[in-house]
Amino acid sequence: MLNKTRGRPRGNPDTKAQIAEAARALFTQHGYKATTVRAIAAAAGVDQALISYHFGSKQGLFGQSLNLLCLESTTLDQALRGDHAGLADRLLTAVTTLWDATTPSENRLALQDDDTMQALRDYLQSELVVRIAEFLGGPDATERATAAVGVIGGLIFTRYLNPIRPIATLSPTEIRRIFGPALRAALHTRTRQR
The missing domain is CATH 1.10.10.60 (Homeodomain-like)
Structure with missing residues (x-):
């Protein structure tokens, strides 16, 4: 037995x-x-x-x-469910939910470690851009996803890694209101054909 x-x-x-x-x-x-x-x-x-x-x-x-607990795969999976119109708000909610849960000292330690920052950049490029592009679909999906990750990366840097006070003190609702239009434009504006 x-x-x-x-x-x-x-x-x-x-x-x-x-x-x-x-x-x-x-x-x-x-x-x-x-x-x-x-x-x-x-x-x-x-x-x-x-x-x-x-x-x-x-x-x-x-x-x-890498002590980057802000990179939780299930939260990204949830953000990539639903309609295209709500994607920007879902991504911004995912960013603020995950990164607000980390301590500022953990975020600053990541910034001081070149290897960790290189690995984070590699993740943003090879995982986040790819996943968003797959969700968007179409011939210019990678370009739009790259622009979107630029907006998200800028938010992460100026709110969490190297905080700028006016951005660091915004509520998650204000983040969606202020950064939402730029992220929606990045996600949904078709690039011109050459």
Whole structure:
């Protein structure tokens, strides 16, 4: 008779920390796009399934391993559901919800670490631009997604990483009111054909 147990896998309680440490080293060395879940699992000496179990996804592991908990994959997934017209507000809500939950000192530490900032830039370029472009569709989707990430990145930088007081003190509602038109224009303005 087989004795199969359900629930949390048995093993070393430090497995999650071991995976995060291996991931941080690989993400900072190779960037987000070039780092695979398979490579992280091999470096940590664990099965790939443990990465999904502990972190949910590559994106979740990236955010947690670099202490960028503001990069929560389920929030991006939720923002990319629904109609195109409401996308700007959903993205701005996702940004303010996630980044407002982090402490300013954590955000400033990320800014001081060149490897972390490079990995964040790589994430924005290879994950966020791609996901938004897929949602938008069309021949100029990547250009519109790039413009949108420019607006979002600018907001993140001036509100969280290197705060400018007038932007840092805005409420989430004011963020949507003020940044919404620029983000909507980026997302929905078709670029001219050359």
